[in-house]
Amino acid sequence: MEEMNHDQAHELLERLVSRIERVIVGKRAEIELILVSMLCGGHVLLEDVPGVGKTRLVRTLAACVGGSFGRIQFTSDLMPADVTGVTVYHPQSANFEFRSGPIYANIVLADELNRAAxxxxxxxxxxxxxxxVTVDGVTRPLPEPFLLFATQNPLEYEGTYRLPEAQLDRFLMRLSLGYPEPEQELEMLGRLSDPWATAGIKPIMLPEEIAAIQRHARTVLVDDRIKRYLVYVADASRRHPQVSLGISPRGTLSWLAASQALAFYKGRSYAVPDDVKLVAEPVLAHRLILTGEARISGLQSRQVIAELLNNMEVPVFHRTTGVPS
Structure with missing residues (x-):
């Protein structure tokens, strides 16, 4: 496939957003952040109450970008082999055959992830x-690109488990859709007879094109002063009196990658401080573990992120060109 230029990539992404908006009403900001995660090759955790469209959003994205799609419904009795696959012995041929699980797909939906043990x-x-994935001592690569979208219900819902910190840290972003506005919900009801809501959606992007766009996004320039800002914020989170576990180095790298991807999505070849601040909460908030006293007092991790950003001096850039002043 011929390498696409920046303008072609940007046009393709805009078409993708418009296509998804025909099914998911009034959630453009969240759709754009999901595409930013896709540009990074990062995974997304969608946390919200049931029925707000988390699963439909992922299904729509998968239909729009083509490639293979796998869905795993997590339940309390789901076993690891149901996710990764299993090796089966055939006595007639005396051979072992590996049957891959639903994890072997370009886009995987892990539905209600926190209902599994x-x-x-x-x-x-x-x-x-x-x-x-390693099964029975044999390691097999996953398709490229590989993107995992997990949904989970709030922890106070019956039959849910808390995700371990190591797993939370592997999600590039945690997003919440929330309830639609009344006008948006009315528009959604009016679309029930629209074939876009039920019929199959034709893909407008191939996995090879996703990989090409991801390569472009990684070339976005980030000034050293912005990188220093990211590191200082991460370091401050580790020393914050109400935080027991601060932003990890993986979190800082994810923050940098998301800032590059957002700049690319907005049509720029360089990142600016506004890119960094816009993606900070969805990239960082779920990585913070607050102290017990802070949680009891009602403090939320997103509030700590906002405090850290406000207390750290932001690099100053030229308003029109984005270059250091």
Whole structure:
């Protein structure tokens, strides 16, 4: 496939957003952040109450970008082999055959991830970090690109488990859709007879094109002063009196990658401080573990992120060109 230029990539992404908006009403900001995660090759955790469209959003994205799609419905009795696959012995031929699980797909929906026991949740760790799966001592690579979208209900809902910190840290972003506005919900009801809501959606992007766009996004320039800002914020989170576990180095790298991807999505070849601040909460908030006293007092991690950003001096850039002043 011929390498696409920046303008072609930007046009393709805009078409993708418009296509998804025909199904998911009034959630353009969240759709754009999901595409930013896709540009990074990062995984997304959608946390919200049931019925707000988390699963439909992922299904629509998968239909729009083509490639293979796998869906895993996590339940309390789901086993790790149901996710990764299993080796089956055939006595007639005396051979072992590997039957791959639904994790072997370009886009995987892990639906209601926190309803499975921790042992089953951990089956995703290697796949999320290394893009490969080891079963019975044999390591097999996952398709490229590989993107995991997990949904989970709030922890106070019956039958849910808390995701371990190591797994949370492997999600590039945690997003919440929330309830639609009344006008948006009315528009959604009016679309029930629209074939776009039920009929199959034709893909407008191929996996090879996703990989090409991801390569472009990684070339976005980031000034050293912005990188220093990211590191200082991360370091401050580790020393914050109300935080027991601060932003990890993986979190800082994810923050940098998301800032590059957002700049690319906005049509720029360089990142500016506004890119960094816009993606900070969805990239960083779920990585902070607050102290027990802070949680009891009602403090939320997103509030700590906002405090850290406000207390740290932001690099100053030229308003029109984005270059250091």
């Amino acid at each position: 921790p042992r089953t949740q951990s089956a995703l760790l290697e796949a999320m970090e290394e893009r490969k």
